[in-house]
Amino acid sequence: MVKKKIIQCKDGQEKETLNSTYTALDKEVKKNARKDKRQFYDNLATEAEKAAGKSDLTTLYQITKSLSGKRSTQAKHIKNRQGNPITKEERQIKESADHVKVLLNRPPPATRPEIPTTARTQLQVNTNPPTRAEVLNAIKTLKAGKTAGPDGIPLEAIKEDLETTEDMLTPLLQKVWKEGKVPTDWRKGYLLKLPKKGDLGLCKNWRGIMLLSTPSKILSRIILERINDALDTQLRPEQAGFRKGKSCTDQIATLRIIITEQSMECHSNLYLNFIDFEKAFDSVDREVIWKLLEYYGVPQIFINLTQSSTTTAHVM
Secondary structure: OHHHHHHHOOOHHHHHHHHHHHHHHHHHHHHHHHHHHHHHHHHHHHHHHHHHHOOOHHHHHHHHHHHHOOOOOOOOOOEOOOOOEOOOHHHHHHHHHHHHHHHHOOOOOOOOOOOOOOOOOOOOOOOOOOOHHHHHHHHHHOOOOOOOOOOOOOHHHHHHOHHHHHHHHHHHHHHHHHHOOOOHHHHEEEEEEEEOOOOOOOHHHEEEEEEEOHHHHHHHHHHHHHHHHHHHOOOOOOOOOOOOOOOHHHHHHHHHHHHHHHHHHOOOOOOOOOOOOOOOOOOOOHHHHHHHHHHOOOOHHHHHHHHHHHOOOEEO
């Protein structure tokens, strides 16, 4: 098991080689999983077509049901904070909006962490305005099939004529970069509600998904591509989430090795502490984020553009 060898390895060069092997194997497994998934659905579609041709409604219904999955039962009326149902549509909308405002604009913590004002390093990243090549690469990297934001521009429209898109977007993104702030329309987004578990009459049991402007996503991708590798070297090796070549699956594998080898085989006591921060991403203190980015040596232009995108954002 490659992951097991990585954890046990003490030699730096050998560990790097094992990490490369693990990354390649991980990509291959995921690629095969996607292939098997597509094949599974293709087989179901073929069976459904045969069943329809034979007027076999029972089989057709079973296949359709398996594809559609479990349907969530939505509450007819959402409830206010006192738990009472709200019947009028305008009051339901207001209750949902108030919930989002409270969720995304929590007061700062009573005691903020002390972050040094001097950066511990300066990331060596390109701070010049985006090039045509970067704009094209960002467009190709973004996944199609996503619902458009308030601008109504789907990614498919932008990808339809890449040369024209480059000619239009490159000077615009360069202007945004030089000014250090994004257009007002890029700070607007549609907030859609997706059901979670529990009583769907309660606003807290809905997850919000933001639909943003497509050009703003292209700018975000360019920023990410520039700082990703440089910033990754500053992060703790224990962190696996939101990192290239790593995932929470790595942590699960590590945990299994600890349980099976270091605890069960050695007959030693093991104590595990799992912490789940409620609404973790929605409740972060943004002022602390800006200071942390400065401390990690992120150039000011990246911080300015990110602040401009979030500080005065509008939810529609």
